[in-house]
Amino acid sequence: MMLICPLCASLGTAPFHRDVRRDYQRCGRCALVFVPPAQRLGPAAERAVYDQHENSPDDPGYRRFLSRLxxxxSARLAPGVRGLDFGAGPGPTLSVMFEEAGHPTAIYDPFYAPDASVLERRYAFITATEVVEHLFAPGEQLARLVDRLEPGGWLGLMTKRVTSPEAFAGWHYILDPTHVCFFSEATFAWFARRHDLRVQFPADDVVLLQRG
Structure with a gap:
């Protein structure tokens, strides 16, 4: 069956990996690896997984994890600029860290903070930590975030990256049933070219994209 890439809308996708749980396709244009739509969780089952998360700004370990982004x-931001944490989850923490650093930061999450009015404003920076791998329509959703950036603004993403088919086969990241899209450096490079962004990779699971 022909599957459309959810990032670039290409029809040039091919089987990449298969296990007892799911199938995985890879796009020949943007290199995104993705789970077929029919194998995604429904909203209730997806929410049930997220409800098990116990993230909190009071957890030093979680703060250390988020410090990778x-x-x-923060080193690239002018003092006092405003931001948005997209997909903040049940225990918003990165927004608290930016607030403490003097950056007013709105939050949005489709399950836990669904005030879509924040998506109508513009920001100097937008973050999404451990979010893009959950997106059903990453092409549309990430393009909208880029559109919400001010000129020179930053989109900061945290997600683990695909490296090789061999590593993918034994990768713990694909065991989470809510993970449906898997990006590589090549995928982010394609996205940056498509949206006229400058791309940097400061860590193995962090990418910074700057709007021109």
Whole structure:
């Protein structure tokens, strides 16, 4: 069956991996690896997985984890600029860290903070930590975030990256049933070219994209 890439809408996708749980396709244009739509969880089952998360700004370990994105992004921001944490989850923490650093930060999450009015504003930076791998329509959703950036603004993403078919086959990241899209450096490079962004990779699971 022909499957359309959810990032670039190409029909040039091919089987990449298969296990007892799911199938995985890879796009020949943008290199996104994705799960077929028919194998995604429904909203109730997806929410049930997220409800098990116990993230909190009071957890030093979680703050250290988020610092992988916070540190390189905050170093690039002018004092006092405003941001948005997209997909903040049930325990918003990165937004708290930016607020503490003097950056007013709105939050949005389709399950836990669904005030879509924040998506109508413009921001100097937008973050999405451990979010893009959950998106059903990453092409549309990420393009909308880029559109919400001010000129020179930053989109900071945290997600683990595909490296090789061999590594993918034994990768713990694909065991989470809510993970349906898997990006590589090549995927982010394609996305940056498509949207006229500058791309940087400050860590193995962090990418910074700057709007021109």
């Amino acid at each position: 916070f540190d390189p992004l």
